[in-house]
Amino acid sequence: xxxxxxxxxxxxxxxxxxxxxxxxxxxxxxxxxxxxxxxxxxxxxxxxxxxxxxxxxxxxxxxxxxxxxxxxxxxxxxxxxxxxxxxxxxxxxxxxxxxxxxxxxxxxxxxxxxxxxxxxxxxxxxxxxxxxxxxxxxxxxxxxxxxxxxxxxxxxxxxxxxxxxxxxxxxxxxxxxxxxxxxxxxxxxxxxxxxxxxxxxxxxxxxxxxxxxxxxxxxxxxxxxxxxxxxxxxxxxxxxxxxxxxxxxxxxxxxxxxxxxxxxxxxxxxxxxxxxxxxxxxxxxxxxxxxxxxxxxxxxxxxxxxxxxxxxxxxxxxxx
Ligand SMILES: NC(=O)c1ccc[n+]([C@@H]2O[C@H](COP(=O)([O-])OP(=O)(O)OC[C@H]3O[C@@H](n4cnc5c(N)ncnc54)[C@H](O)[C@@H]3O)[C@@H](O)[C@H]2O)c1
Numbered sequence: 001x002x003x004x005x006x007x008x009x010x011x012x013x014x015x016x017x018x019x020x021x022x023x024x025x026x027x028x029x030x031x032x033x034x035x036x037x038x039x040x041x042x043x044x045x046x047x048x049x050x051x052x053x054x055x056x057x058x059x060x061x062x063x064x065x066x067x068x069x070x071x072x073x074x075x076x077x078x079x080x081x082x083x084x085x086x087x088x089x090x091x092x093x094x095x096x097x098x099x100x101x102x103x104x105x106x107x108x109x110x111x112x113x114x115x116x117x118x119x120x121x122x123x124x125x126x127x128x129x130x131x132x133x134x135x136x137x138x139x140x141x142x143x144x145x146x147x148x149x150x151x152x153x154x155x156x157x158x159x160x161x162x163x164x165x166x167x168x169x170x171x172x173x174x175x176x177x178x179x180x181x182x183x184x185x186x187x188x189x190x191x192x193x194x195x196x197x198x199x200x201x202x203x204x205x206x207x208x209x210x211x212x213x214x215x216x217x218x219x220x221x222x223x224x225x226x227x228x229x230x231x232x233x234x235x236x237x238x239x240x241x242x243x244x245x246x247x248x249x250x251x252x253x254x255x256x257x258x259x260x261x262x263x264x265x266x267x268x269x270x271x272x273x274x275x276x277x278x279x280x281x282x283x284x285x286x287x288x289x290x291x292x293x294x295x296x297x298x299x300x301x302x303x304x305x306x307x308x309x310x311x312x313x314x315x316x317x318x319x320x
Pocket of ligand 1: 006008011030031033036050071073112114177
């Protein structure tokens with residue numbers, strides 16, 4: 001099969017592209033390198049440097065489907081610059097869907113996010129939970145989910161929205177490189193590398209066992225396997241929404257402690273104020289992904305996830 005991977009020079013898209021190639025598919029990556037890296041595109045993939053809103057220039061009937069990762073995804077930036085998020089995430093997807101319609105490409109897997117739920121009323125979070133995003137980033141992703149539901153109903157698209165919880169870990173030389181880095185595990189590992197003095201713990205008085213926020217960390221290779229399963233599970237006319245998480249949570253303190261064990265570094269921490277819009281607990285119910293995608297995570301241990309991220313961080317330091 002031949003797939004277009006938008007955002008395939010980024011962290012998640014690059015790893016999924018590698019899994020598609022390993023499964024014998026042809027991959028074309030479309031990425032404007034706004035936050036991605038040319039070297040993040042796996043060997044064997046065709047690379048097109050361009051914007052997803054111009055997808056019609058490259059998409060034709062030879063493609064069997066699209067995996068759509070290209071987006072702006074910094075929550076804090078989206079609060080300061082919401083128009084960028086509506087333009088890139090929603091506007092870009094409108095153009096991509098038009099291009100797919102014109103080319104007769106009928107299958108789409110989309111990177112949605114747990115941020116669509118906002119502050120959950122109950123945990124673990126199911127796909128039927130109320131959606132109330134607390135940032136323009138989450139709102140833009142929810143708007144795309146709703147757009148896809150309409151596209152499936154009106155035009156027979158087969159679409160799967162995968163709502164990721166916290167993606168972590170690495171696939172060999174492919175790992176997380178956001179700039180500025182905003183994700184907990186890479187930041188903790190920067191402390192272990194001596195690139196930061198300490199890790200700030202935002203909020204130590206949450207109603208959780210140790211007072212710090214609890215999140216659901218999923219290995220990027222498990223996430224990638226779910227994308228391949230989603231391509232097989234997509235049904236014309238249906239918009240399927242699945243959470244992707246392990247279904248268990250780890251607190252910020254547990255992550256730091258596990259990183260100390262993996263790295264052997266003391267990783268000093270500093271207590272800081274809560275950040276606005278940070279829910280206490282975000283843990284996925286992954287039951288639907290198990291049922292509909294036949295998927296289950298095979299790398300759920302936190303220490304293993306951090307060990308892979310650490311190997312990647314050290315490899316990167318050695319080469320940069
Ligand atoms: N990393 C996570 O924990 C996480 C969690 C939930 C959802 N997501 C979603 O998964 C997707 C991938 O996230 P990531 O962490 O790999 O981010 P990333 O920034 O590493 O990757 C995004 C890629 O998209 C490209 N891009 C952005 N706008 C583009 C455009 N208009 N045209 C072409 N390319 C464009 C960037 O250059 C980058 O390579 C995003 O849609 C993000 O919202 C990520």
